[in-house]
Amino acid sequence: MTASRRLGVGIVGSGFNAKFHLQAFQAVRDADVLGVWSPNRAHARETAGLARRLDVGQCRAFDSIADLVGDPAIDALWLCGPNYARIENVEEICDAVTRGTGELIGVACEKPLARNVAEAKRVAALTRKAGLRHGYLENQVFAPQVEWGRQLLWARGASLTGRPFLARAAEEHSGPHMPWFWRGDLQGGGVLNDMMCHSALVVRHLLTEPGQPYATVRPVRITGRIASLKWSRPAYAKKLAAAMGKDVDYAKHPAEDFAAVTIEFETADGHRAIGEATTSWSFVGAGLRLSAELLGPEYSLSWNTLDAGLKLFFSRAVTGKAGEDLVEKQNAETGLMPVVANEAAAYGYEAEDRHFVRVFLGKEEPRLTFEDGVEVVKVLMAAYQSAEQGKTLAFPPRGLDQFKPAVARGTWQP
Amino acid sequence: MTASRRLGVGIVGSGFNAKFHLQAFQAVRDADVLGVWSPNRAHARETAGLARRLDVGQCRAFDSIADLVGDPAIDALWLCGPNYARIENVEEICDAVTRGTGELIGVACEKPLARNVAEAKRVAALTRKAGLRHGYLENQVFAPQVEWGRQLLWARGASLTGRPFLARAAEEHSGPHMPWFWRGDLQGGGVLNDMMCHSALVVRHLLTEPGQPYATVRPVRITGRIASLKWSRPAYAKKLAAAMGKDVDYAKHPAEDFAAVTIEFETADGHRAIGEATTSWSFVGAGLRLSAELLGPEYSLSWNTLDAGLKLFFSRAVTGKAGEDLVEKQNAETGLMPVVANEAAAYGYEAEDRHFVRVFLGKEEPRLTFEDGVEVVKVLMAAYQSAEQGKTLAFPPRGLDQFKPAVARGTWQP
Amino acid sequence: MTASRRLGVGIVGSGFNAKFHLQAFQAVRDADVLGVWSPNRAHARETAGLARRLDVGQCRAFDSIADLVGDPAIDALWLCGPNYARIENVEEICDAVTRGTGELIGVACEKPLARNVAEAKRVAALTRKAGLRHGYLENQVFAPQVEWGRQLLWARGASLTGRPFLARAAEEHSGPHMPWFWRGDLQGGGVLNDMMCHSALVVRHLLTEPGQPYATVRPVRITGRIASLKWSRPAYAKKLAAAMGKDVDYAKHPAEDFAAVTIEFETADGHRAIGEATTSWSFVGAGLRLSAELLGPEYSLSWNTLDAGLKLFFSRAVTGKAGEDLVEKQNAETGLMPVVANEAAAYGYEAEDRHFVRVFLGKEEPRLTFEDGVEVVKVLMAAYQSAEQGKTLAFPPRGLDQFKPAVARGTWQP
């Protein structure tokens, strides 16, 4: 039996996303999840218990973020709280570090980095000032099918016949589980802010040659469109209020449940390329659908998580309970149902956590930092601006740093 | 930084299969690969180097199996050598342990456990006598899609409408890479012996209720069929000799490149169930195809590794080199090509290695032991007997323990 | 406006199958459906009305088969009655023709030609004696995907790298709609007799070079297996009796609901080839699944009617009625559901009817005659013999002409 240097990880947050990370850490060699903090103490305890059951570390619930920072066994924090708490969470971490409550190597922060450009810049500035290493948690870039497909397509196709010129990515499901996602004021927007961060980066990632920085594929023009297709219909606004509580009032304060963005890029080698990204909370299919395409002169790639190699079929005689056991955001229990057998792997969490553990252990350079997170927020805000104005905008558009979407301000009318 | 109890692993063998395990160990938390032995010293060094590059342990090449056993940091061996060396490898391990050269917790052995029933029983007996824990490495049973699909189908379908009655499994590709696979005398048979061990167990696994032992689904009748469809055609026998060396002479000593087995089971709850298993070295598709189906009165499951969510397309203008970068046993470089993004995970190696590491660390009970491996060999030999006699046999048939297939004896004529 | 020579068609039967032909005639240029006879006069009228609504001819109900023969506008009959009425129907046709009641060019007869070899030979002999042309209605051989796939694979693959050596075909669904199918005495067997006629011919068809006769691919050994997997379970036997009437008593007189046949062929060019055919009434998936594979040294073909380019998804909130509007033998109304948009075309009825109309108009030679139908019945009966004896039989086995399956005799015990 031997010993090796391992990273002690603390998790801020106890929701859906935190659980994905716990599952993922089962496939990470050099890290232990040792602490969880959540404003809801019961949730924190439950999440810590799950971590122990999954045997990813001798995890316990902490009373505060400062306590997490103060535990000498904890080397890095995974920031998985809600968007509206981001600034507060980061301030508490950086305060604790600056005050010497404890030491941290780094912080990994879930997407989006923040609700708007001003907030995102503040997150990055605080972290830099506290001297912390930082990683931006965009799981889809680490999804094995995205990563391996991109490698192969560039190696076999682009090298021989020229770089790709069109990338598409979409994330679509039937709507989030927790009330705060639906509130523009807390979340920062609707589905564009919630999920376009994924797809907008995925298209750029696919268009960028492996080994090259994203700066070689620079956004120059952005066209955004948003709409409320389903959830502001009176019957669905009512359902939403019933499920999420009265504070989610889509009759008065709707948010977009559909968004599409077209990004024109200029590449360092003098080409134009186009990225088309779509997100939806008004999609109904087997469940969460992540998809992408990458096209070049003599090749193409397509990715769709619902084209799974495993499918179940249940006849109308099978009358089981509704659930999400087959796939995230599952919408039916009979008929043909694709199954994503290991969602934490398929959606990129395993590879992502493995990467950032190695980054904080000094074994790898970060592929995504808070600077990348800031850039993504800029693209999202430009898309909102474009949608509000009904025209294509040169990127970055004027006023981007101060911009807050009408949806976030509660003034949007579909 | 914390320390934790870890398993030191030594690997016997340096081929294709050993490399799959090295990749898999990247996703295993509590083990380090510390040693490799191979009769070919250069291969051992190369494999040890790969292990270090993958950062799965401070691995080095050893001069003998006994040396592996003798290293106090090594707690368990993964037996990944060729079939014809199995007895010799196991003898050397057990000798070393018995002589006190070193201590081992256990041995995990690749499939098939041995070339015939007599050999398989000897492997099991030696290991038991040496007091070692043992694990039978059948990766497909651990494939996430198999495991998760089986769980869901039993939980949602069988519990409400009755147990499944038909399982199908197939493993098909265009033929193995190394000469010894093609020689009946060394390998023990043709494709039936090489790959039916997977599919014959997968059908039984699927038909067995999760949490119940395989003994609840007992084989009672077996029908086997073998044929040489492709590789004994003169042109292909010639190609084979050119690629594999003169000792592989399919004109004189062919082995079957196609096999199908039907197993009738009796279940502990009084039902009949059927397993259909097929294997082929004469399949040409995108590459290795693992597939299965499970059918019951109101439900079904289907699995196919080539129905991948990631697909690449290269036009006829893309003229890259032949390779296996898209999928194992890849057969083309243009057209639509499914990509299995992480084969070590998809085929079950990650979950398998994670399980047996936990078994040897005392955290889990083994799901598959050498007894299971012996039982699989019995089924394979019964299938050969049935094929040679052209009739269905009650299981176990007479003379099973002494039986050697005509293909292994070099007397088979297709 | 011009006139052209057209074929007047009369249909014997008014069931499921007759309706498929009516739909198909919408895509046939040179024929009009002018008459229908059924023992149930109301059904005949209804079917004639459907033909008029579909505008495939000024169709009316007839009082007898002889009346159909006697109508001078009717040139050919399509025999779509149940298996147990086949001999009687053919006798009535041939009597009427021989007696000079009317004139016919030919008769097209649905599959299987009859319930056993003796009956099939009698159908063929009567028809020959009456001087009628004859066509054997095996739709799957005319399915566009089968026909076009076979053409391409032979032209591109086999011509360059050698003939195919393995064909698979399966027809699987959840059971027929009408009681007589379930009764061995009336139908002649279970699912093997009902549907293996399709798949057993499809494998031979695929293995035969386009333009060559089936005699170039001759069956030499046959292995059959039958089982009752679902419908003899007490709960399902009860459901069956409730749905089909007391005369369908699977507790006492079960029929097989699963069958598999392996046919070894010898080819005129000196090769062996294998056909694997499977049929099931115990399959539960989206609906009827027709599938096939054809494999050769450097190529393969796969066909699956449920891999449709059109898919619908309905969430658990969509609570519509059970139906078969998406696909034949549909098993669910929510979840992902493949849709076969034009089943009469997809399953081969359009091309089949177009062909036999042209045959009877003297424009084409028949691709399938009653002799082919007799040969298919021989294969099915040999498969039953093999299954009953538990061994592979040389084809044709002894006693084939007199053989009646135990299932047909009511003596089979699963």
Added chain:
Amino acid sequence: MTASRRLGVGIVGSGFNAKFHLQAFQAVRDADVLGVWSPNRAHARETAGLARRLDVGQCRAFDSIADLVGDPAIDALWLCGPNYARIENVEEICDAVTRGTGELIGVACEKPLARNVAEAKRVAALTRKAGLRHGYLENQVFAPQVEWGRQLLWARGASLTGRPFLARAAEEHSGPHMPWFWRGDLQGGGVLNDMMCHSALVVRHLLTEPGQPYATVRPVRITGRIASLKWSRPAYAKKLAAAMGKDVDYAKHPAEDFAAVTIEFETADGHRAIGEATTSWSFVGAGLRLSAELLGPEYSLSWNTLDAGLKLFFSRAVTGKAGEDLVEKQNAETGLMPVVANEAAAYGYEAEDRHFVRVFLGKEEPRLTFEDGVEVVKVLMAAYQSAEQGKTLAFPPRGLDQFKPAVARGTWQP
């Protein structure tokens, strides 16, 4: 043998599209193709010969459109000539009819009806004035998968849970075969003008309740984007000139090879709906890809012609010639290749021709007239206007009737 009233059809044009119609007429009951005119007399003869070989009529080549009109056996013309000849062709037809050279029941015209709004209006006005019935040939609306999927989705999904709100359609391939398509001046634009006519109508069609007129789903805002992604790259501009002749000079006069349009609709029942349509000449996949989606609150539909139930695989050892035998605009000959077994049926030509034959025989009301064709051209021109201005436009925008795209005027710079 009986006679029936049949439609005599004359075809103007002898290209790719005309051949699709000839194949389709094999499945049309009540029409004969009797004449073909083409400016190239040899092509006309060849096309007439093909019609006779396909046995769709005693077809012969005519010397002029007026001669076609003058033949008393010809009742209707199918207008399949190039876009630049549309006005001239229609004038010649209407002149001949007006002068009494002959009689026609009607004219069916291929899409797009014309190159811009002014021309389209002239086509419609001339036809009306000549007293002819008219049909707009948009095949995709008749594709069985589109038609049947739409019926089912509205019947099962929309009726219970509310109308659909999002439709997507795309037509993508690697570029047209004939030089004039590539010339903005002759064709009227690039890929937007060539193929968006399909997709722009398909999205509206899907969003319209079956049985209701398109007017119930009215376009109110349009956003268009065009780009030249592949063919203006110097290497490809050179290839194009080499293949198409010097008059196709993409270095100087490029046309867009990629276009995307978003159409916002207002529905008669007070909802908003969105249509997203995409077309591409810079797509590389197995071949022509037609796809669509339709989404509503609890359901969705997806259609993709390349998700075919028939697939062939050829290994790298199969070295056949390039072709389009597997699928239109095929891009490879090895690897996995989907096959569209009957393209004339799958793409809607059979059902379309059957419909318009019945329309001209007085048996059905036309589903698409020249008025629909004019409306489609308006949408296309508005999309070009939007793309040129970089903003969303209210529909119809000002100046639409006089608008000619920069691409058509030869002044577009990507």
